[in-house]
Amino acid sequence: MNAPRPKLEPLERHPLFVPYDVPLATAAEREVFAADVRDRPVPDVSHGPILYLEGVSVSFDGFRALNELSLYIDDGELRCIIGPNGAGKTTMMDVITGKTRPDVGQVFFGQTTNLLELREAEIAQLGIGRKFQKPTVFQGHSVFENLELAMKADKRARTSLFARLSGEQRDRIAEVLATVGLLGCEATLAGTLSHGQKQWLEIGMLLMQDPRLLLVDEPVAGMTEQETEQTAALLTSLAGRHSVVVVEHDMAFVRSIARKVTVLHEGHVLAEGDMDAIQADPKVIEVYLGEGA
Amino acid sequence: MRSLHTPRGWAVFAALAATLLAGVPLLNALPADSALHLPDYLIPLIGKFCCYALVALAMDLIWGYTGILSLGHGAFFALGGYAMGMHLMRAMAGEGVYRSELPDFMVFLNWKELPWFWHGFEHFGFALLMALLLPALLAFVFGWFAFRSRIKGVYFSIITQALTFALMLLFFRNETGFGGNNGLTDFKRLLGFALADPAVKLGLYLLSAATLLGVYLLARAIVRSKFGRVLTAIRDAESRTMFCGYEPLYYKLAVWTLSAVLCGLAGALYVPQVGIINPSEMAPTQSIEMAVWVAVGGRGTLIGAITGAAVVNGLKSWFTAAAPDLWLYALGGLFIGVTLFLPEGLTGLAARLRRRPAPLAEARP
Numbered sequence: 001m002n003a004p005r006p007k008l009e010p011l012e013r014h015p016l017f018v019p020y021d022v023p024l025a026t027a028a029e030r031e032v033f034a035a036d037v038r039d040r041p042v043p044d045v046s047h048g049p050i051l052y053l054e055g056v057s058v059s060f061d062g063f064r065a066l067n068e069l070s071l072y073i074d075d076g077e078l079r080c081i082i083g084p085n086g087a088g089k090t091t092m093m094d095v096i097t098g099k100t101r102p103d104v105g106q107v108f109f110g111q112t113t114n115l116l117e118l119r120e121a122e123i124a125q126l127g128i129g130r131k132f133q134k135p136t137v138f139q140g141h142s143v144f145e146n147l148e149l150a151m152k153a154d155k156r157a158r159t160s161l162f163a164r165l166s167g168e169q170r171d172r173i174a175e176v177l178a179t180v181g182l183l184g185c186e187a188t189l190a191g192t193l194s195h196g197q198k199q200w201l202e203i204g205m206l207l208m209q210d211p212r213l214l215l216v217d218e219p220v221a222g223m224t225e226q227e228t229e230q231t232a233a234l235l236t237s238l239a240g241r242h243s244v245v246v247v248e249h250d251m252a253f254v255r256s257i258a259r260k261v262t263v264l265h266e267g268h269v270l271a272e273g274d275m276d277a278i279q280a281d282p283k284v285i286e287v288y289l290g291e292g293a
Numbered sequence: 294m295r296s297l298h299t300p301r302g303w304a305v306f307a308a309l310a311a312t313l314l315a316g317v318p319l320l321n322a323l324p325a326d327s328a329l330h331l332p333d334y335l336i337p338l339i340g341k342f343c344c345y346a347l348v349a350l351a352m353d354l355i356w357g358y359t360g361i362l363s364l365g366h367g368a369f370f371a372l373g374g375y376a377m378g379m380h381l382m383r384a385m386a387g388e389g390v391y392r393s394e395l396p397d398f399m400v401f402l403n404w405k406e407l408p409w410f411w412h413g414f415e416h417f418g419f420a421l422l423m424a425l426l427l428p429a430l431l432a433f434v435f436g437w438f439a440f441r442s443r444i445k446g447v448y449f450s451i452i453t454q455a456l457t458f459a460l461m462l463l464f465f466r467n468e469t470g471f472g473g474n475n476g477l478t479d480f481k482r483l484l485g486f487a488l489a490d491p492a493v494k495l496g497l498y499l500l501s502a503a504t505l506l507g508v509y510l511l512a513r514a515i516v517r518s519k520f521g522r523v524l525t526a527i528r529d530a531e532s533r534t535m536f537c538g539y540e541p542l543y544y545k546l547a548v549w550t551l552s553a554v555l556c557g558l559a560g561a562l563y564v565p566q567v568g569i570i571n572p573s574e575m576a577p578t579q580s581i582e583m584a585v586w587v588a589v590g591g592r593g594t595l596i597g598a599i600t601g602a603a604v605v606n607g608l609k610s611w612f613t614a615a616a617p618d619l620w621l622y623a624l625g626g627l628f629i630g631v632t633l634f635l636p637e638g639l640t641g642l643a644a645r646l647r648r649r650p651a652p653l654a655e656a657r658p
């Protein structure tokens with residue numbers, strides 16, 4: 001991924017491509033797909049931020065995992081979030097993606113879309129993609145099928161029964177395969193990929209949804225040094241076109257990609273700024289970096 | 294999974310179709326003293342196996358492909374069977390032991406007129422529709438609440454057991470109006486054809502076999518579609534499907550209801566061949582046995598479900614003749630053996646024996 005991107009050939013001409021037995025879409029089906037993609041509401045980012053969390057609190061059996069958390073992510077920004085174990089980083093992502101409902105607080109996507117009124121699938125359809133802390137891909141499907149299933153499209157049961165892949169959609173899959181460095185693995189069963197490859201596939205699945213906002217939980221956990229570098233390059237290349245929020249423990253990694261870092265501690269923001277300012281902040285040193293990181 | 298969609302998959306299907314639709318009638322037509330002659334009494338037995346195989350296909354769609362283990366499919370099967378049984382009872386009005394317009398058990402209970410829910414079943418078309426619609430309705434309502442509350446895994450399996458158990462208790466009662474623990478039996482004819490006639494039995498068998506083959510093709514088309522790939526995705530990582538923008542509820546509900554309808558169809562084909570339907574079909578063990586068929590044959594392959602239903606029921610027929618007391622032990626042993634040594638069932642074993650080491654594509658990040 002550090003190397004210049006390979007020029008993209010149509011997937012069919014790739015030497016390792018295994019022909020896939022889904023017939024191509026008719027013109028009418030392509031029109032339906034195009035209409036669906038056109039109709040997706042665009043978040044209103046006229047004021048800068050694409051994501052607003054304001055005064056969000058979440059309790060589990062009296063324990064406050066998030067404590068009046070307020071956080072703003074700008075459109076196109078790459079934000080790193082760090083914090084000790086149990087700081088509430090994953091819980092914050094659960095709240096944004098609709099998995100957990102906060103006790104109080106507000107979560108808005110752009111100026112107008114209240115995420116707290118929507119279910120998981122609806123939030124995903126708005127263009128908020130999420131990578132889990134533990135890589136979750138569809139083990140029983142090939143890499144190609146994983147990307148196909150993740151692709152932005154009409155996701156209703158009725159339409160999926162007769163869905164066909166268009167040429168553009170195949171090209172899109174080929175493009176993402178190249179972006180995440182899995183070109184040549186499209187026919188491999190996802191369950192047999194290495195840990196690092198699964199992480200990339202999962203990021204690829206997020207990209208297939210053309211997300212405006214990507215939430216990436218611990219992308220380099222368990223990766224080799226080389227894989228970590230490649231992942232850093234990948235995430236950096238995604239910023240700008242997408243807004244990216246990365247949660248990570250690996251300080252070297254955070255330093256290599258971060259422009260702005262937010263430190264979470266006991267469910268609220270302890271400090272925010274560039275990496276040097278953060279590392280010099282006495283509060284941060286006390287709770288987090290002081291522990292030897 | 295992929296092996297079904299290859300030319301070899303088609304060859305297996307063609308061989309199965311030829312055996313069921315041509316082989317069995319031909320062997321049956323041989324002279325009675327021929328060594329290969331298939332006696333008449335075996336025809337309804339093979340027909341019964343076809344109905345069980347149909348149930349196994351339905352089970353495989355919901356369990357093998359979607360990862361939802363139902364231990365209550367016997368209820369849907371029995372509902373289809375009762376709907377058809379009610380028609381068969383109405384079709385012989387006036388010919389029972391008491392020569393009454395009412396079914397014998399109602400006369401016995403001193404009932405004077407037909408309960409309202411028995412009306413309409415004198416029409417074959419209505420009964421067939423009910424055989425499909427009643428399981429669909431029950432499955433839809435049950436599934437709606439269970440899936441919407443995100444009840445999963447073993448909890449779901451347990452409440453499906455409770456469902457079939459509750460229905461069994463309900464049907465056991467004489468007052469419910471379905472013949473109590475004797476159920477419905479002593480049928481005479483279907484659409485004017487005498488059920489005792491060997492030619493009619495052969496016809497019913499062929500209908501069951503053709504239905505099985507047709508449903509196999511339908512199920513195959515479903516699992517090959519994107520819909521089918523989403524089902525497998527739900528099985529492997531349900532939360533990921535949600536964050537990809539799918540609503541698992543509707544996918545699960547659709548395949549769950551379809552699965553119940555297929556069981557109802559199997560029950561409707563089963564009853565005229567077996568000649569009886571009673572609440573024992575709803576016994577919890579019956580539904581567990583259905584899961585064992587699929588486990589033995591191999592989950593998530595469709596053909597494995599058919600194989601499993603045939604093998605387990607073939608063994609069961611042999612045991613009930615040779616050593617009836619040993620059957621439950623044999624079934625338990627089979628299930629444990631398969632779980633421990635053949636997690637992918639008989640089809641998995643066949644694939645393992647055949648498989649060459651598959652080359653893994655190298656990653657080129």
Ligand SMILES: Nc1ncnc2c1ncn2[C@@H]1O[C@H](COP(=O)(O)OP(=O)(O)OP(=O)(O)O)[C@@H](O)[C@H]1O
Pocket residue numbers: 060061065083084085086087088089090091092133
């Ligand atoms: N479903 C839950 N029920 C009860 N407690 C929970 C639940 N989810 C999270 N918690 C608690 O909330 C706190 C915050 O958890 P969270 O997973 O958000 O932390 P994190 O910052 O992601 O930590 P890590 O770095 O270990 O991933 C933890 O103390 C955790 O035990």
Ligand SMILES: [Mg+2]
Pocket residue numbers: 089090091133217
């Ligand atoms: Mg976490």
